Amino acid sequence: MLYRNVSCIFLLGCSLLFISFVGGEKKTTNKIKTIVIDPGHGGKDSGTMGTKRYRIYEKHVALDVSLKLGAYISQSFPDIEVIYTRDSDFFLELNERTELANKVDADLFISIHCDGFTNPQPSGASVFVMGMSKLKENMDVAMRENSAMYLEDNYQQKYEGFDPKSKESYIVFSLMQNAYLNQSLNIAEKVEKEFSTRANRKSRGVKQAPFYVISRTNMPSILVECGFLTNPQEEDFLHSDIGQDYIASAIFRAFRSYKEEMEGNLFEKTKKEKINKKKDEEKIIEVSNKNISQINNVIYRVQIGTYLKSMINVPLFKEIGAFEENTQSIYKYYVGNTSDKNIVEKIRRDMKEKGFKDAFIVAFYKGKRISTKEALNLQKK
Ligand SMILES: [Zn+2]
Structure with a gap:
């Protein structure tokens, strides 16, 4: 049962x-x-x-x-x-x-x-x-x-x-x-x-x-x-x-x-983060000058988990329609695919209720992962 x-x-x-x-x-x-x-x-x-x-x-x-x-x-x-x-x-x-x-x-x-x-x-x-x-x-x-x-x-x-x-x-x-x-x-x-x-x-x-x-x-x-x-x-x-x-x-x-x-990474990471932030700022400026169809390319998803093995055939994952991203033997699972922040918030709440307590929202722009803050900024333009 x-x-x-x-x-x-x-x-x-x-x-x-x-x-x-x-x-x-x-x-x-x-x-x-x-x-x-x-x-x-x-x-x-x-x-x-x-x-x-x-x-x-x-x-x-x-x-x-x-x-x-x-x-x-x-x-x-x-x-x-x-x-x-x-x-x-x-x-x-x-x-x-x-x-x-x-x-x-x-x-x-x-x-x-x-x-x-x-x-x-x-x-x-x-x-x-x-x-x-x-x-x-x-x-x-x-x-x-x-x-x-x-x-x-x-x-x-x-x-x-x-x-x-x-x-x-x-x-x-x-x-x-x-x-x-x-x-x-x-x-x-x-x-x-x-x-x-x-x-x-x-x-x-x-x-x-x-x-x-x-x-x-x-x-x-x-x-x-x-x-x-x-x-x-x-x-x-x-x-x-x-x-x-x-x-x-x-x-x-x-x-x-x-x-x-x-500990070495920490230093490298801060350095990289600074460079990336600058790049992103440049990107945002660049994007703001482009037409609206590209701005609407911001996509939100809910990341529900990271695993070492594929979970795609687990009944629950099928039921919720999770999709898989596999890089370097790490399997990440997402649910949802929307440019609407309210909808993705709702999906996140649903996933939490379903037991994925660490589920969080991620954003993509032109296929690249960006922060949700950047995504919102992009959508404001
Ligand atoms: Zn033992």
């Missing part, structure tokens, strides 16, 4: 405390001041237990790697505040982890985990960003990690009926929009590159899957699966001091280059 009826899905989506549409408020500065490092599991939640040749499990490796990573960051960047969701072996709920990161207004969230499988063959590290996945393999990892919820008291009430092992529970995830997807992908790709080129790890690539812990953070967030504890060789490596150093320093190097890029 639930998945046959789209409006029920909306109700479910709205009622789930769990689903909060991430993003909206983008940070105004790219300076990285605070980073939250989240060692997975802890206390009564051991995480993956590996081959059980050791009495050391995922929770221990995650903590050791996290503390090493934090130490590298603090040594190199004493101005950055490094906050751990846990710094010793205690149990922590999934929502406590995300709430902490949001409360301290972190600029980056890194969750550290280790993989496990039913046979000893799989090996290698993976880096995840939040999103839906059609691949069973990715869904299995997210379901396993989200199952930490089962160890929480009253998890059913707390997550309003969300069941980490039920596929239907994940339907609402497909409506989520992550305002920080591009930045999350940026650091994820850097970590992946460090793993494969410098840390000599078999890299399983950057993937997207609906992990609870990175779904509600209001900042760029990644989840790193450092390797498989169910693979004996990899387990030995992940338990060794040197192995943990390799992993932590690889993530650190990725962080350092991400930081440089973000």
Whole structure:
């Protein structure tokens, strides 16, 4: 019933405390001041237990790697505040982890985990960003990690009926929009590159899957699966001091280059923005001298989401008549196509009611994206 009826899905989506549409408020500065490092599991939640040749499990490796990573960051960047969701072996709920990161207004969230499988063959590290996945393999990892919820008291009430092992529970995830997807992908790709080129790890690539812990953070967030504890060789490596150093320093190097890029970008961005603004002003003057038919080329649309995978065949997207723009493996979805600002405002309200809480209006002029302010100015002329 639930998945046959789209409006029920909306109700479910709205009622789930769990689903909060991430993003909206983008940070105004790219300076990285605070980073939250989240060692997975802890206390009564051991995480993956590996081959059980050791009495050391995922929770221990995650903590050791996290503390090493934090130490590298603090040594190199004493101005950055490094906050751990846990710094010793205690149990922590999934929502406590995300709430902490949001409360301290972190600029980056890194969750550290280790993989496990039913046979000893799989090996290698993976880096995840939040999103839906059609691949069973990715869904299995997210379901396993989200199952930490089962160890929480009253998890059913707390997550309003969300069941980490039920596929239907994940339907609402497909409506989520992550305002920080591009930045999350940026650091994820850097970590992946460090793993494969410098840390000599078999890299399983950057993937997207609906992990609870990175779904509600209001900042760029990644989840790193450092390797498989169910693979004996990899387990030995992940338990060794040197192995943990390799992993932590690889993530650190990725962080350092991400930081440089973000903070460098800020300067470049301001410069570019100034140049673009000047160009736009010139354009407006130019346009104002042209005839009315060209001025009417301003088109408004409502942007409802950005995703890593095409959503065009998702029934809801079909129903609302969303159209897709695909550039550099990023899929953007729009609804509406009008030169009337009032109509587009109405569409935006509709989309918000339908659950796309971050939906916003975008404007185009002669096929190029412009600000809505510029669009209004163009229409006034
Ligand atoms: Zn884990």
